[in-house]
Amino acid sequence: xxxxxxxxxxxxxxHAGLPVVDGHNDLPWELWARAKGDLDAHDPARHxxxxxxxxxxxxxxxxxxxxWSVYVPAHSRSPLRETHRxxxxxxAMTRRSPxxxxxxxxxxxxxxIRASGRIAGMMGAEGGHQIENSLDAITELHQRNVRxxxxxxxxxxxxxxxxxxxxxxxxxxxxxxxxxxxxxRVGMLVDISHVAADTMRDAIRVSRxxxxxxxxxxxxxxxxxxxxxxxxxxxxxxxxxVVMVTFVPAFIVESTARMALDMFEKDxxxxxxFGADEEDAYQAARREAAKGLEFxxxxxxxxxxxxxxxxxxxGVDHIGLGGDYDxxxxxxxxxxxxxxYPALTAELLARGWVEADIRKVLGENAxxxxxxxxxxxx
Numbered sequence: 120x121x122x123x124x125x126x127x128x129x130x131x132x133x134h135a136g137l138p139v140v141d142g143h144n145d146l147p148w149e150l151w152a153r154a155k156g157d158l159d160a161h162d163p164a165r166h167x168x169x170x171x172x173x174x175x176x177x178x179x180x181x182x183x184x185x186x187w188s189v190y191v192p193a194h195s196r197s198p199l200r201e202t203h204r205x206x207x208x209x210x211a212m213t214r215r216s217p218x219x220x221x222x223x224x225x226x227x228x229x230x231x232i233r234a235s236g237r238i239a240g241m242m243g244a245e246g247g248h249q250i251e252n253s254l255d256a257i258t259e260l261h262q263r264n265v266r267x268x269x270x271x272x273x274x275x276x277x278x279x280x281x282x283x284x285x286x287x288x289x290x291x292x293x294x295x296x297x298x299x300x301x302x303x304r305v306g307m308l309v310d311i312s313h314v315a316a317d318t319m320r321d322a323i324r325v326s327r328x329x330x331x332x333x334x335x336x337x338x339x340x341x342x343x344x345x346x347x348x349x350x351x352x353x354x355x356x357x358x359x360x361v362v363m364v365t366f367v368p369a370f371i372v373e374s375t376a377r378m379a380l381d382m383f384e385k386d387x388x389x390x391x392x393f394g395a396d397e398e399d400a401y402q403a404a405r406r407e408a409a410k411g412l413e414f415x416x417x418x419x420x421x422x423x424x425x426x427x428x429x430x431x432x433x434g435v436d437h438i439g440l441g442g443d444y445d446x447x448x449x450x451x452x453x454x455x456x457x458x459x460y461p462a463l464t465a466e467l468l469a470r471g472w473v474e475a476d477i478r479k480v481l482g483e484n485a486x487x488x489x490x491x492x493x494x495x496x497x
Contacts, residue, residue: 123462126468127462140182143441143443147188148191172445189249230486282344316348368414372415392404427470
């Protein structure tokens with residue numbers, strides 16, 4: 120059999136060793152938004168209906184290191200305190216399933232957990248607003264296993280321009296450069312997903328450690344500002360970083376990107392119709408609004424096109440994966456949940472990719488960059 124289907128058995132063999140390092144998964148926020156973190160009712164150790172993620176499906180998909188997003192919205196009243204609440208959820212779901220997962224503080228610990236047949240967990244704070252303009256908060260979060268901070272989310276902060284909001288700083292402000300320096304000092308990865316292209320360039324220029332884009336794709340193929348333009352891809356390569364290709368349809372399919380260019384602005388407008396204490400109603404309205412949208416979700420082939428493009432521009436040593444499962448409502452056909460990673464590997468095999476290079480994309484590149492951030496600390 121030719122085509123990706125004929126390569127699925129080989130892909131599953133590769134994934135049996137838990138090689139995948141995934142840069143971004145929003146399960147912790149979904150557990151809060153849907154169940155206020157009630158893990159008795161919504162236990163990730165069992166199949167979670169209506170979610171993209173649970174621990175058994177992560178293992179089925181070959182995920183050996185998952186970066187859990189400990190996201191809180193920019194409109195949060197106390198974003199740092201609420202970030203700690205999200206960390207509490209990750210710690211609680213980890214304690215409940217010691218046979219399936221454990222938190223890792225270092226790359227070496229993550230590798231040891233993967234070798235034991237379990238999922239290693241680390242965390243990423245998805246938005247610089249979560250540090251509340253405090254450098255001390257960076258150390259505080261690092262001490263709780265947060266290993267990257269995305270410099271912005273959808274909104275421009277007091278010190279960094281977002282890709283999906285009006286610019287105010289021309290990239291990073293001087294304090295934003297201090298934030299990057301402090302992240303380097305503690306050994307935390309600098310994440311340039313969600314930020315404006317000028318912020319990307321500034322962060323790469325300032326950082327003394329390689330950066331990541333935890334869940335972004337190639338702007339040349341899908342013209343959405345959340346994606347990385349070619350000159351930034353080249354900068355990432357020159358400084359040893361990694362772009363973790365996402366599966367979000369709006370960031371991989373050109374027609375969907377055009378439809379979604381104002382999605383963050385629409386979401387801000389929707390949020391403004393609800394009070395500060397109406398988070399549940401707002402989330403329900405978001406889900407309802409998404410139900411009526413018709414768009415091209417894409418396929419593993421579309422994701423592989425972005426991987427191929429980044430290989431051409433930046434090289435195979437600078438590509439990773441960041442699915443953004445449970446961060447959006449719908450994923451590409453064939454990549455609907457976290458058990459589906461082998462479908463992407465089968466697509467790459469069908470395109471003639473060799474296993475050694477596929478393993479770099481699945482996780483080896485991300486592990487190298489994680490170690491580089493640790494080595495740059497101090």
